Amino acid sequence: MSGTSEGPTPATELNRSVVTESEILASPGAEFAEPAEFAEPVEPVEPVGSSSSRSPAPPSYRSVFTAAPLAMAVVDREGMVTGANAALADLLGRDQDTLTGAVAADLVDLASDARTWHAYRELLRGRRARLRCTRRLKHPEGHALWVRVTVAPLPPGDGGVLVSVADISDHRALQARLRHLRMHDPVTRLPNRTLFLERLTTALEAESYAESGTGRIGLCYLDLDGFKAVNDTLGHRVGDQLLAAVADRLTRCAQDAGRARAGIPLVARLGGDEFALLVEDSTGTDQLADLAESLLAAIQEPFDLSGRRLKVSASIGVVERHAAGTTPTALMQAADTTLYWAKADGKARWTLFDPERNATRVTRQALASSLRPAIDRGEFALEYQPLVGMDDDRVHGVEALIRWHHPRFGTLTPNRFISLAEEDGSIVPLGRWVLRTACRQARDWQIQHPDEPPIFVSVNVAVRQVWDSDLVADVADTLKETGLPPHLLQLELTESAVMGSSGRPLQALKALSDMGVRIAIDDFGTGYSNLAYLSRLPVSVLKLDGSFVRGFQIEDRAAKASPADEVIVEAMVQLAHRLGLTVTAECVETSAQATRLRRIGCDTGQGWLYSRPVPADRISELLGTPGVQAGVGNP
Known part of the structure; x- marks a missing residue:
């Protein structure tokens, strides 16, 4: 019988010259950190040669040892087998006579790892109470044999240890089967x-x-x-x-x-x-x-x-x-x-x-998870972009644009987080905050400039705000709380959201219009085929999509003007006026564009020609200005 691995020291080295009294005394009180497989607790054992007396062994000791079904061997303090029963010989597949005089550690592979080998030697020296370990042996017939080996000292008068070997192959096979079922x-x-x-x-x-x-x-x-x-x-x-x-x-x-x-x-x-x-x-x-x-x-x-x-x-x-x-x-x-x-x-x-694509996803998730707390922490702020009259170059109104001053990602524009807010529903409380803040600011401007015509404030509204909240009640409460007249509030919805509206959204728009609030269609022109639907909507303002304005002649650039864009814009402006609607052109960047829009009949313009989105105090500086010069509101 042999083990599956070699130990650090051959078992045959365990002779009289190795186990000596002087070696024991060289490290008195030495302790051994027992590994997990050594289940038995360490108990005090009298050293070899103790003078304590014991009772003589019962007369049936040898007969019990021989007839026991548990495989056992008596091993002397040198590690040699002095006697083995038939059960051990049967288990190991060897003749019983060949076991006597054999090295016990070799029979059950006790030298295959350093910790077990050290514990075994300590036990032979009388410094350890018991050793228990599990070994996988190779039977002479070729099959594997799993055994649990227990080594314990015999009474001092017998001068050795008892090695018992239990066959646990069936138990291990059951464990393996259960593990396979659990893992498959x-x-x-x-x-x-x-x-x-x-x-x-x-x-x-x-x-x-x-x-x-x-x-x-x-x-x-x-x-x-x-x-x-x-x-x-x-x-x-x-x-x-x-x-x-x-x-x-x-x-x-x-x-x-x-x-x-x-x-x-x-x-x-x-x-x-x-x-x-x-x-x-x-x-x-x-x-x-x-x-x-x-x-x-x-x-x-x-x-x-x-x-x-x-x-x-x-x-x-x-x-x-x-x-x-x-x-x-x-x-x-x-x-x-x-x-x-x-x-x-x-x-x-x-x-x-893709690491870059994943980084975008991670950022998006981080923003989504911090949206609602950011509202409570006051991380959002509003900037305002003027809407300037084409005929007098005066500020008639402003559009409120939200900014998120994120502690990690810096200042974020709406395109970075509004879609997230719509997905998780946080657009509703965020929209309420924007509405109240913008209306309160518009009322402050009215109070601060009593001699100037009051300007209106335009607030963007998401479709989900109409469906998931009582928008009409929110607007009414806000106007009452701030004291802002209804005609100085304009609500902007995208064309795709407004066109085809029915049921609750349409009822809400009509109720707001009846209240005196102006309804504007943002980015108008992308759904031109739905133009006839305008007559059935309570809309008062069209905001032309910036893509049409960009097609106009641009100063100091090589880009060519698009005659088709000018024709389309002119037709939309004329139709809007016939329906009693006013028209605002977005993305006005040059004076040439402004001139063309003025000739076509556009009512107001919005874009970097006049000002980028700026804080509220910069808007206060523009109020009362007889004519807004190009870029006057830009930093």
């Missing part, structure tokens, strides 16, 4: 998420410290497209058959990839219709791309199941990177994100992880 998916028989993450953790540690190999790792995260429809229409039995068939194809692809390069990727089912392939010691993105292509091709082939031919596709997220500095969580998150990109880009494709 019953439908596909592939490793499950638990085993996959265990292997991934081990692989990352190995690749991070391995001197040979590439030190890189790759992952293909796969999700079936349309699997839910199969389950819903054909039932879970067919769905399970499809999953098993997919698993077989993935396994074949992994085996083919392993033949091309050393090492077969691990295939696992992570749950539902999600699978993963782990590539250890990867050679780069080309290897992962080739694997992903083969997986897509294999999945797209028809499946013949229960007399039905099914066709499905898959989306795959591919991640490949250095193992050093990578954690299982980070790798799985990257793979999950990339899989989402593959589905968002159209499905039935693979997508490689």
